[in-house]
Amino acid sequence: MPVEMMIPPALYMIAGALILPMLPKNLRAGIFILFPMIALAVIWSLPDGYLIKTTFIGYELIIIEVTRLTRIFGIIFSLIAVIGGVYSYHQKEVGQQSAALLYAGGALGVTFAGDYFTLFIFWELMAVASTYLVWARRNKESEKAGMRYLLVHLFGGSLLLTGILIHVGHTGSLLITRLIPDGSVSSWLILAGVALNTAIPPFHAWLADAYPKATVTGAVFLSAFTTKSAVLILIKIFSGWEVLIFLGVMMALYGVVYAVLANDIREILAYHIISQVGYMVAGVGIGTEMSINGTTAHAFSHILYKALLFMGAGVVLQTTGRSKLTELGGIAKKQSVTLWLYMIGAFSISGFPLFNGFISKSMVVAAAGDAHFETAMLLLLLASVGTFLHTGLKLPYFTWWNKSKEEILPTKPPINMHVGMAMAAFFCILFGVYPSLLYNYLPFAVNYEPYTLYHLTESVQILTFTFIAFWLLRTKLAGEPTIAIDTDWFYRKPAKLIERIFVDGVTFIFDYAEKVSLKVVDYFVQFGRNPLAIFFKEERGTDYHADQHRASTQLLTVLIVFSFVLFALVSLIM
C-alpha cells in the first residue's frame, strides 16, 4: 500500500520544534501551544483502524496505527503538551521549548508506531530530547544526572534494539505483535528495554535520579511521556505476562518505601510515579479486558494528576528556590492557590471520590480481584495507603503547613503557571465526576461502576485511617538531610573506582612516561652542551668552552693517540 498523504501527528510536534527557533522570542511560547493543539485535533479526527504503511528494505512498516488504545494515549499526550505549554509560557529558552516538543513528538511517534523500526526511532528521539530538559537546569547536579539519564536510556535502547534484531531474525517481520511468554531471548530483551523506560526495578533508578534535577517546566513533561509511552508498549506486546503482576506490585510498594525516605519534594513525586506505574504494569500482567481498560484509564488519569503535582512542586521551587522538606514550611497562607491546586492533584492520586484517580486506580485493583489475584489486590490497596500518606499528607504538610526553621518569602509565580495547574485540576475533577467521558474511549467496553457504596466505604475507611495514622506519627516523617541509595548505586559508586583505574591510572602512566622522556632528553641535551658533565658533577649545567679545556683536551688526545700507537707497536712485535 502506498504511503497516504496524511501527516503523522508526531510530525506536527517535530515541525514545531524546528520552527520555534526561527520565530521571535516573544511569540514562541504562544505558538508552542498551537502544535500540540493541532496534533490533538488530528488524532481526534483519525478513524479507528487508520493506517499509514510503507516498505523499507523489504520490510513492511506501519508508521501510524490508530486503535482505541493508541488514540486515547495520543489524546492525553497531546493534551498534556498543551497544558505543559501553558504552564511553561513564561519560559523563553528556545532549547527547552524545542526539546519539549521533540519529546512530545517522540511520545506520539511511539504511540502510533505499528512496527519496531518506527518505534525505535521515536524511542531514541524521546531519550535525547528529554535529556536536554534535565541538562537545561544548568547546574553541576543536573549535568551529571542528565549524563547518567542519557547513558542508562542508551543502554535500554541497546537492549531493545538487540531484542528487535533477534526477533526480526526469527520472524522476518518488523511488525509489532503481542508476544507470548515463550522464554525466547528476543522477547526478554525487548521486555528489558521497555521495562527500563517503564521504570520497573531494578531499571528504575534513572527516574528518581533525574526528574528532581530537571528544570521546573521540564519535569512536567518528563512526568508524562517516558513511562506512560512504555506502558502502552507493554500493553501492545506483553499483556497477560504474569511476571508483570509481580513486578507491578513490587513497583507500587517500592516507590512507597523510598518516598518515606526522600527529602526532595520532586523526588517524592518521582518515586510515586514508579509506584503508580506499578498499578499499570500489574494491570498489563493481569491481561483481562478490565485490567487493560484500568491500565489505560490509570495512565490517562496519572498523566493529568502527576503533571499537576509536579507543577505545584515546580511553583514552590521557582518561587522559593528550595525543594527540600528540611528547608520548607510555613508558606501555606502565602501560596494558597498553589497549595489547593496541588491538593486537587493529591486527592486525585490518592483516589478520593470525585477525583480521577478514584475512577481509574480502582479499576486496576478490582481487575486484580476479579482475576483472583487477591494478594496482588491487597498489596495494591496497601500501596494506595502509601500514596495518600506521601503525596497527600507528608509532602503538603511539610512543604506548606509545618513551621519552617526560618521565614520564607516566596516570590509571586507567573500567572500562567497557575493557569496550567488549573487546567490540569479541571480535568482531574471532570473525569472524576463524569467517568463515562473517559470510559467511553477505553480500548474495550467498560463493565465497571466506580461509585458503588462498597467502593466508597472502602475508600473512605482507608483514607480516613491513613490520615489518623499519619497525624499520630507525623513527626517521624519529617524530612532528613540525607539521600537514600537505590539501584543507581551499582553504576554511581563503582564509577569512582572505574575512574581511578581507567582515568587516573592511565593518566599516571602517561605522566610517568613523560617525566622519564624529559629526563632522557635532558641528559642528551646536557651531553650535547658539555660532554664533560658526564664525568664531572661541577660541569653540569655549564656549556663546553673549547679554550678553557684546550690543554686538558690536547693532553687527553695525545694520551689516546700515544696509547693507540703503543698498543699497535706491541701487537706488531708480539
Added chain:
Amino acid sequence: MIKLHWILLGVITLISILADFVFLADYPNKHWWSYIPAFYIIWGFIGCVGIIYISKWLGKIFLQKKEDYYDAG
C-alpha cells in the same frame, strides 16, 4: 487539627461503619478479608504505620546516607 476536624473524622468513620454493617451486610463477599469486620479501617491504619516504620527501619540499616555520599570519594 482542631476538635471540629476530629469530630468530622469520627462522623465520617461512623457513617462508613454504618454503611458497612447495615447496607453492605448482604454484599456478596468476594474475598477472604471481606469477612473481617471493618477490614479497610484496620488495613488503612496498620498499613500506614507499617509503611512508616518499615521504611524508616530500612533507611536506618542501610539505605540512608549523607547527602554528599556519591561525591565523597
